[in-house]
Amino acid sequence: MAEERRFLSASGVPIALRRRQHSASCRELAVRGPRLQLRSLSAATSAVWLAAYGLFALCENSLVLSAAIFITLIGLIIYLHFVKIDQESLLVIGSLGIQVTSAYASGKESTTFIEMGQVKDVVINEAIHMQKVIYYLCILLQDPEDPQGVSEVVPLFQSSKPRLDCLIEVYKSCQEILEQRKTAPQSSEIK
Amino acid sequence: MVLKVFFPSCCSSADSGILIGRWISEQNSAVILAVVHFPFIPVQVKQYLGEVQRVTKVSVSVLGSWSNSKQEKEESLSEFLEDLGTIFCHEPWIQISKEGDSKFWSCSVLQKHSKNPQEEEIILVYYDQRKVMLSHLHPPLDTAGPGAEDASKLSAIFDTVARSQVLFMTDRYDEGPIKLTHWQSDGVEASIIVELLKQASVPACMLLTLLLSLLSGISCSAWKWNSWVLKFWPLSFLWSKLSTCEQLGHRLQHLQVISSNKKAQNQNQLMRKANIFVSLLIDVALGILLMSWLYRKNRIGHLADTLIPVADHVAEELQDLLQWLMGAPAGLKMNRALDQVLGRFFLYHIHLWISYIHLLSPFIEMILWYVGLSACLGLTVALCILSDIIALLTFHIYCFYVYGARLYCLKIYGLSSLWRLFRGKKWNVLRQRVDSCSYDLDQLFIGTLLFTILLFLLPTTALYYLVFTLLRLLVVIVQGLIHLLVDLIDSLPLYSLILRLCRSYRLAAGVKFRVLEQQDGKPLRLLMQINPLSYGGVVQTYRLPTYSCYPRDSWASLCKKLFLGELIYPWKHKGDKQN
Numbered sequence: 001m002a003e004e005r006r007f008l009s010a011s012g013v014p015i016a017l018r019r020r021q022h023s024a025s026c027r028e029l030a031v032r033g034p035r036l037q038l039r040s041l042s043a044a045t046s047a048v049w050l051a052a053y054g055l056f057a058l059c060e061n062s063l064v065l066s067a068a069i070f071i072t073l074i075g076l077i078i079y080l081h082f083v084k085i086d087q088e089s090l091l092v093i094g095s096l097g098i099q100v101t102s103a104y105a106s107g108k109e110s111t112t113f114i115e116m117g118q119v120k121d122v123v124i125n126e127a128i129h130m131q132k133v134i135y136y137l138c139i140l141l142q143d144p145e146d147p148q149g150v151s152e153v154v155p156l157f158q159s160s161k162p163r164l165d166c167l168i169e170v171y172k173s174c175q176e177i178l179e180q181r182k183t184a185p186q187s188s189e190i191k
Numbered sequence: 192m193v194l195k196v197f198f199p200s201c202c203s204s205a206d207s208g209i210l211i212g213r214w215i216s217e218q219n220s221a222v223i224l225a226v227v228h229f230p231f232i233p234v235q236v237k238q239y240l241g242e243v244q245r246v247t248k249v250s251v252s253v254l255g256s257w258s259n260s261k262q263e264k265e266e267s268l269s270e271f272l273e274d275l276g277t278i279f280c281h282e283p284w285i286q287i288s289k290e291g292d293s294k295f296w297s298c299s300v301l302q303k304h305s306k307n308p309q310e311e312e313i314i315l316v317y318y319d320q321r322k323v324m325l326s327h328l329h330p331p332l333d334t335a336g337p338g339a340e341d342a343s344k345l346s347a348i349f350d351t352v353a354r355s356q357v358l359f360m361t362d363r364y365d366e367g368p369i370k371l372t373h374w375q376s377d378g379v380e381a382s383i384i385v386e387l388l389k390q391a392s393v394p395a396c397m398l399l400t401l402l403l404s405l406l407s408g409i410s411c412s413a414w415k416w417n418s419w420v421l422k423f424w425p426l427s428f429l430w431s432k433l434s435t436c437e438q439l440g441h442r443l444q445h446l447q448v449i450s451s452n453k454k455a456q457n458q459n460q461l462m463r464k465a466n467i468f469v470s471l472l473i474d475v476a477l478g479i480l481l482m483s484w485l486y487r488k489n490r491i492g493h494l495a496d497t498l499i500p501v502a503d504h505v506a507e508e509l510q511d512l513l514q515w516l517m518g519a520p521a522g523l524k525m526n527r528a529l530d531q532v533l534g535r536f537f538l539y540h541i542h543l544w545i546s547y548i549h550l551l552s553p554f555i556e557m558i559l560w561y562v563g564l565s566a567c568l569g570l571t572v573a574l575c576i577l578s579d580i581i582a583l584l585t586f587h588i589y590c591f592y593v594y595g596a597r598l599y600c601l602k603i604y605g606l607s608s609l610w611r612l613f614r615g616k617k618w619n620v621l622r623q624r625v626d627s628c629s630y631d632l633d634q635l636f637i638g639t640l641l642f643t644i645l646l647f648l649l650p651t652t653a654l655y656y657l658v659f660t661l662l663r664l665l666v667v668i669v670q671g672l673i674h675l676l677v678d679l680i681d682s683l684p685l686y687s688l689i690l691r692l693c694r695s696y697r698l699a700a701g702v703k704f705r706v707l708e709q710q711d712g713k714p715l716r717l718l719m720q721i722n723p724l725s726y727g728g729v730v731q732t733y734r735l736p737t738y739s740c741y742p743r744d745s746w747a748s749l750c751k752k753l754f755l756g757e758l759i760y761p762w763k764h765k766g767d768k769q770n
Contacts, residue, residue, distance in 0.1 A: 022706050022709050022715060023312070023314075023709065023714075023715040024312060025193060025312060025314075025715075026314075026706065026715050028706065091704065091706065093314070093704065093715075093717070094193060095192070095193040095195065095219070095314075096195065096314065096316075096704070096717075099703060099704055101703075111703040111722055112701070112722075113701050113702055113703055113704065113722065115344055115345065117344060
């Protein structure tokens with residue numbers, strides 16, 4: 001079953017949270033940011049080409065124009081493939097692990113899978129970002145030597161930056177599944 | 192607790208039979224390796240599994256039953272399969288059944304001796320057996336320690352499949368008592384060319400080993416001759432200064448690594464050997480390309496012809512520079528006498544250098560022609576030769592830098608010591624600190640006189656030092672760029688990069704799961720795919736070590752050395768002694 005709700009990101013942009021429950025121990029939470037607007041794309045392109053025409057008028061070299069077209073194309077490809085993240089999703093599979101995926105505008109997907117044995121907890125943390133203080137969700141990884149220590153903090157939803165209300169929904173969903181591993185009889189914990 | 196079943200996707204269309212694989216009790220997961228078909232004799236199956244266990248050291252056992260019924264569910268078959276559970280007595284006994292062409296299978300677990308009779312949730316994870324078998328898991332660098340073994344559950348699964356290769360030798364079409372289905376059963380797609388290459392590779396490999404052993408024999412004897420020759424001081428000094436020799440030594444080491452007869456122990460060593468081999472091959476190919484370009488249309492002759500005029504031009508520019516310094520450079524007023532002395536000294540030095548170059552000019556073309564032939568040893572050797580030629584041609588700039596630096600250094604030390612005298616202090620060598628000291632009047636008088644002389648002569652010396660240091664830094668930067676390029680070619684793991692491009696599943700950073708279509712009441716279906724290592728990760732893991740490490744000094748210590756007039760050697764080699 002899937003449900004979708006609208007929220008706002010930390011910078012005021014509308015985002016959508018979609019929750020799907022695949023089974024009792026498997027949940028998928030996806031945050032979708034706004035798509036690339038035609039407005040901003042045409043504004044950027046016109047700005048570059050106006051600058052190119054201005055330079056051409058100054059130095060009468062047609063190389064400037066072709067360079068401008070080239071730069072626009074390459075810049076657009078780089079932006080779509082490496083910068084613009086459309087959707088960030090979290091797949092929590094109890095007893096297997098947590099999978100974090102970022103889907104870019106060009107279709108590229110970058111995935112990281114963290115095994116359940118390495119996950120200590122999923123918490124909401126505060127951070128100072130530019131001139132604001134924002135909340136972010138992060139996964140705390142277990143330190144193999146020190147059972148009480150944290151070896152690494154993996155921040156989630158870094159590009160869409162949802163606000164606290166959205167984060168609380170995601171946090172509650174994750175904790176329901178993480179609690180199951182504490183209640184289940186653990187044979188692997190006996191060392 | 193949740194039970195995880197790892198099922199190979201190649202067995203999805205197999206006929207009914209029993210499942211064999213490994214049960215990992217700590218993780219409550221079953222890794223299924225193959226399906227044994229009817230008819231079989233249980234004793235023979237157990238015998239076969241015992242043999243496999245002995246050879247692969249993987250605890251393979253019968254895990255459950257698999258029924259693939261094309262029509263309606265057969266009651267007698269399911270009872271028969273349950274009875275098999277008593278014969279093979281594995282705890283828990285997994286029963287998977289597929290009806291017709293349905294995607295959704297039913298999976299149930301029989302626990303006879305379980306204490307809690309509650310229903311366990313089952314997760315069905317499909318994996319591509321061939322890719323998981325060939326893949327090599329790269330743990331993240333910071334957790335690669337002794338504790339990482341138990342922390343990574345996935346490595347156990349990869350390990351199980353990789354080590355069970357002997358299980359995949361027999362097939363259901365074989366004539367033996369055991370008929371198995373696994374990834375080989377579908378028929379491995381192969382091209383005739385690949386098969387022919389595999390057949391031809393055995394004699395080719397033997398030939399290559401023979402050639403390489405010959406080469407390594409030659410290189411070993413050359414090495415021994417070199418180390419005997421290097422005992423003589425002037426040659427060893429020259430050897431250490433020329434970067435070509437370093438590069439040649441480095442490549443000889445690589446050749447020795449490749450041509451050794453020992454088989455590579457583990458994955459890392461195998462990749463290292465392959466990387467060195469491909470790097471050498473590309474290097475030599477590029478070098479031969481460069482050589483063919485140079486010798487066509489006698490370009491090397493033209494190069495030799497332009498070398499002398501270029502050296503002359505550089506010397507002329509230096510003479511103009513010195514004339515400018517001897518006048519009033521940038522409007523600064525120099526001390527005329529010192530200026531003239533230093534300027535004339537350096538001008539005479541340039542005159543000597545020009546004479547030597549003109550003396551050598553008839554031989555330059557021949558020397559360059561023969562030296563250019565060594566470009567066939569590799570592009571890196573050619574670049575090193577270029578760097579050495581630049582060093583030799585700008586040797587006079589290096590000399591000027593050393594003279595200017597030493598003069599300036601002496602002046603600075605003199606000034607600092609006399610400054611202490613001016614204030615009435617002295618450097619205590621024993622205690623390594625500044626102490627107050629009472630000087631005699633004549634000591635003070637002479638000291639102050641010398642101090643003023645040195646102070647007023649400082650701008651002249653400082654200007655010469657500045658100009659020649661800048662020139663020297665320019666040459667060092669050019670040489671440094673060439674060495675950077677050489678290092679890049681040396682250390683780039685080309686074979687690993689090409690492997691990552693073409694067979695990305697061989698280098699795995701981890702796995703990724705995709706949730707397939709679900710149906711209520713059926714177990715959760717996931718598809719496990721291999722997440723390949725990023726290109727940056729590949730370069731970082733498989734980088735070949737090089738012989739130079741830089742930078743030697745941090746920016747702060749470099750500036751301090753420049754200010755004090757100490758000689759700087761920006762590029763350090765690993766073999767140099769620390770000072």
